[in-house]
Amino acid sequence: MQVTARRFKKNAHGALQDDNIQKAFSKVKGGFPIARAKAAGELPEFDALRDQARDLKNHILDNLDYYLEYFEEQVLLQGGKVHWCSSYADARAAVLEICRAAEAKTVTKGKSMITEEMALNDHLAANGIEPIETDLGEYIIQLAHEYPSHIIAPALHKTKDQVSDLFHQHHEKYGFSERLTDPQALVNEARRILRDKYVAADVGITGANFLIAETGSTVIVTNEGNGDLTQSLPKTHIAVSSIEKVVPTLEDASLFLRLLARSATGQEMSVYTTFSTGPRRTDDIDGPANFHVVLVDSGRSDLLGTNKQDLLRCLKCGACMNHCPVYQAVGGHSYGWVYPGPIGAALNPHMVGLEEARHLPSASTFCGRCEEVCPVRIPLPKIMRHWREEAFQAQVTPKPERWGIGLWAFFAKRPALYRPLTRFAARSLKIMGGRKGVIRRLPLLKGWTDVRDFPAPQGKTFMEQWKKQQRESR
Amino acid sequence: MMSSRSRILGRIRHNLGRGPLSAEKAAELKTRIEEHRPNLVPKRTEISPAAQVDLFQAKAEALGATVTRLSSLDAVPEAVSRYLSDHNLATKIKMSPEAALDALPFDQTPMLDITRGAATAEDDVSLTPAFAGIAETGTLCLASGPDTPSTLNFLPENHIVLLRRSQIIGTMEESWARLRAKYGAGNLPRTLNLISGPSRTADIEQTLIMGAHGPRRLHILIVDDAEKD
Known part of the structure; x- marks a missing residue:
């Protein structure tokens, strides 16, 4: 995808003038944060679980090589395949090769941030394979040729009217000629169209919220059920995952599951938590005949041992952006790369380069809400401060700003x-x-x-x- | 040329400032996996078995599922039939090809058109057995297998699940223990579904809409069985 983080100020300025964006994002604070607070309040052990989750993630990261190898061994034992990919290019090539071997014409896709990172859809389309996003929000932004503005609600920036127009424009070829305006009717129409896509697809691609070393399973967490239809109907299931998603046991997954949905949407559990283990078994009458796990590093291992390693604990719940006054004001696209909000401000400089993303760590009031609500207690403001220092030292910060800070430092000392x-x-x-x-x-x-x-x-x-x-x- | 695998593992070790783990440390981690010790488990379900059943029902209903309690398996066909007529659905179901379901007295409901097998896009109502019910969150645990195809849990718009009282347990951790007892430690069925209520989305202006891609309705029949009385 086109990285526009460099233009953060311009992006943000535009977002502040855009009534639709203002309407959409100002709604966030009345929704997710209130639901999260309620769910957290109803579980007396919530904060103790967060402490354990932080410690467990640290343990996993300290032994990441071991757990990945263990996971791989289990996937192979269950009859699946594992593809290790250092870079996005490797990962795109691995997915394409599997699709080609399956003689795929269309692939359905469950929601996955890592495939957004690696711009998988464009790559498949360029190679003659049609990717179809099936999560409703992802489907909407695919029709609009956009990218997610929120990590769990990708079409948050779209108004109902815009969705009506998009569906009206794109669904006519399926025989739906009426412009619908009722959300339930819009959902029903998408449901009917995508139903045929699931059945026709040759390959289903999902992400993974967790990889279980103990059993070699990949886990997805969804509310719609699209990920399940994506992974159970086509002949081949590919789960694409970044390497830090591995957890040792089912019990360890349980710890994170108790935090994930509560932190994200305020649900105790998302509707569907699905564990996929290997291909269908000999006597099974449904399920994919082929199971592939594509493991992507692309810069993550380089965070280990640095003062930003804690970023790898992220569960991708979105709580930090839901509670961020800056995100609520400027929306998701201002951040100019896949991850918006505080996690984007702290992670994107590593992923796309500090020079490109130098504004993002400054897009913060340092109110600290993001760290307060993070289920794995990532010290996001501290990491943003590290980036600011590094930007200053690397002379990425513009000269007038550096001189100003230098002058201030002279007197302050x-x-x-x-x-x-x-x-x-x-x-x-x-x-x-x-x-x-x-x-x-x-x-x-x-x-x-x-x-x-x-x-x-x-x-x-x-x-x-x-x-x-x-x-x-x- | 170095493979991606060794490059990734090498970089992890290098950045963690160490080589491969010592045999001792590796054995310790292996034991950690094999012991599958629980982490902190909420106290919510430390209640009597009967209270767990009530909690399961209350949680499932709060998630938008409906629940009917039946005193015996013999009452299932009639309950299914009533559910279909209450919701103006055709008297037609696709059922998991499971021996225990086959043994139900469907001769009492001759109007009911029953087919067995994996789901197709035409199926409107499915009837499947559960593996367990998790009281903590009102979550169903469904395991795939030759007689329990998982597509039945997703394709039809209406999903009816048969859950025996003795299958209702407190926590996820208890379901892991039962799965290990059935499938062996380190193994899971191809697809394990934890289902908490019917399908939903809030992707259009954060408005909650039911029935996004999976079932619009989830109905749970809790049947009393001897084991837990």
Whole structure:
């Protein structure tokens, strides 16, 4: 996919002016966060489970090579195949080869973020194989030639009217000529069209929420049931997964399952949690005859042993973006790559390069909500700070900003200069604020004051107030 | 040329600052897998068996499933028949080709047109047996096999599940124990479905709509059996 993270500011500016985006994303805070809080409140052990989940993920990452090899051995024992892929290109080639061996004309797809990362659909289409997304949200954005704006609700940015138009435009060829506006009717129409696609597809591709080392199973978690039809009707099932998804046992999967849906949508369990193990058995009368697991690294192993390793604990629940004031304001596409919100701000610089994504770690108010709600307690603000430091050191930050920070650092290291200067600044700004205590225009900071007022300081510096308070409390 | 496999494993080890795990450490991890020790399990289901059945029903209903309790297996055909007429559905079902289902007295409901096998796109109602019911969340556990094709759980719009009272357990962990007892440790059936309510989506303007791709309706028949009384 086209990476537009470099244009974050421009993207965000456009999103702030777009009524549809504003309407769609402002709705988020009244939905997912409230449901999550309720689900968490109804499970007394919720926070203790989060601690265990964090520790278990750390244990897995420390022994990732072992668990991956164990998983592979079990998949082979069950009659499946494992394809190790260092890069997206390797993974695309592996999937294409399997599809070709199956003489596939169409493939159905369950929702999968890793196949978004590797731009699998474009690759299949370019090679004459039609990919059909079956998750309703993914189906909608496939029709619109877009990419997800939320990791669990990919078409969050689309209004019902836009969906009506898309279906009207694309479903006529199936004999549906009426423009529908009722959500239930829209869902029914998509359901009827996709039903035939599942049956006709030669290959079904799903992602994986977990890989179970103990049994060699891949696990998907969905609400629609599309992933299940995708993986059980075609002759060949390919599960594409990134390497950090492996967990040792079924009991370990249970720990994460108790957190995943609660953190994502506030459900105790998603509707369908499905474990796929090998191909169909000798006497089975349905299920795929071939089972492939495509394991993708593409940069993940390089996070191990770094100050950003904790990112690999991510369960892809979306809680961080659901609770992020910046995400709610600028929407998902502003982030300019597959992962939006705080997880995108912390992960994308690694995946697409710091120079490309340098704005993202700054797209944060550091309110800390993302870390507070993360089921595996990823310290997202801390990781964003690491990126900011690295951007400064690598001179990726633009010169005026670097000079500004350098100048500030010069004074900050010299209290004898810094204190009188800040005293002067605090007093001057107070005077500029006038009686209302509001500054409408600031030289050099037009970007701030063009769209909002700057609250003026009260006239005393922090140090002055601190000393006064210490004196008074004595 | 180095294979992707050795490149990935090599990079993992290099970045973790070590070589392959020692035999000792590997044995420790293998034991960890084979012991399948539970992690923290919520206390919610530490209640009597009868209360677990009630909890299962309450949770399943809260998820949008419907539940009927029956006193014996003999009552199943009539209950299925009534469900179809209550919902104005054709008196036609596709059933798992399972001996226990075949043994039900369907001669009491001669109007019911029963076929057996995997699902096709034309099937509107399916009847399948459950492997277990998990009280903690009102979740059904269904295992695929020669007599329990998993497509019956997804293709038809209406899914009726037969769950024996003795199959209702507290937690996911208890279902893992039962699966290991049946299939052997380290093995699972091809497809294991944990199902919590009927299919749904909220992909259009975050509005909840039932029946996205899987069944629009999920009906659970809980049948009393001797084992748990």
